[in-house]
Amino acid sequence: MERDNVPEITYALEDCPTPVEVIRVFVASGLPHALDDPAKMARLIETADVIVCAREDGRLVGFARALTDFLYTCYLSDLVVDAACQGKGVGAELVRRVRCAAGEGVRFHLFAAPGAVTFYERLGMKRVDDAWEWPAA
Amino acid sequence: MNRDALTYSIETSPGAAEVAELYRAAGLNRPVDDLERIGRMLAGSDLIVCARAGDRLAGIARSVTDFSYACYLSDLAVHPYFQRAGAGRELIQRTREALGPEVALILLAAPSAKDYYGHIGFDHAPNCWMIARQR
Numbered sequence: 001m002e003r004d005n006v007p008e009i010t011y012a013l014e015d016c017p018t019p020v021e022v023i024r025v026f027v028a029s030g031l032p033h034a035l036d037d038p039a040k041m042a043r044l045i046e047t048a049d050v051i052v053c054a055r056e057d058g059r060l061v062g063f064a065r066a067l068t069d070f071l072y073t074c075y076l077s078d079l080v081v082d083a084a085c086q087g088k089g090v091g092a093e094l095v096r097r098v099r100c101a102a103g104e105g106v107r108f109h110l111f112a113a114p115g116a117v118t119f120y121e122r123l124g125m126k127r128v129d130d131a132w133e134w135p136a137a
Numbered sequence: 138m139n140r141d142a143l144t145y146s147i148e149t150s151p152g153a154a155e156v157a158e159l160y161r162a163a164g165l166n167r168p169v170d171d172l173e174r175i176g177r178m179l180a181g182s183d184l185i186v187c188a189r190a191g192d193r194l195a196g197i198a199r200s201v202t203d204f205s206y207a208c209y210l211s212d213l214a215v216h217p218y219f220q221r222a223g224a225g226r227e228l229i230q231r232t233r234e235a236l237g238p239e240v241a242l243i244l245l246a247a248p249s250a251k252d253y254y255g256h257i258g259f260d261h262a263p264n265c266w267m268i269a270r271q272r
Contacts, residue, residue, distance in 0.1 A: 040205060047203035049181075067201040067209055069181030071174060072167065072270070075201060075209035075243070099268070109245065109267040120266040130246040131265030132254040134229075136206075137238035 007057045014053045021060040029080035031113050052097040054090050061085040064094040074102035076110035143188045145231050151187055155194040163214040186231045188224050195219045198228035208236050210244040226257050
């Protein structure tokens, strides 16, 4: 297999990736999404408790955003990986780093997009039967 | 005490001891014997709505949120004395008012509250996944 010149993917906690690059990775992930407004994305970035970015040659290829009290609960609101970089463990590493930042002791949960169910199963997550939502208007 | 005479407000720093006492009375499984941890949990929250009977804490809704897209209601507790009088529903209503209509409100129900949330207007969310707390 050709392995030369494959850029390494690096991971870091970031406070302020730009809204435009985050929107780009949402689009490139292939997930259905409604987040194409840079002003709204800027607010989501500012108000997040934990953001982990995956970059390849500086280019954003993965993004995870979580809300947490850093003690009891952590809600993973967004997890997106550029479709070109999927299948390389990027999503799993983003999840691992978010959990690490929020604290290993917290209850960690999320809502899976259609098609992502086997991914979360592979991570060892369990389906929750008693989740409820009051959707946004 | 008059069960109907509760006052509701957003609070930034309810006391760790009164919150621990409320969680204990309401049967929430939280680290109530460690006030330092309860204090950190409260400090790490983004939105706390309290119900009080006079000075006494009767109920709490504690959330983490970005105020623009998603809100996770982590704890909803009402003292047994004040339960069945609509305090839980009012705490949720006040939380939703603080968030505005664009924010989805999400929670995981305790087994004992299984039918409550559907009853007050929540939709069941079938696609939630979790890693349980490790300690």
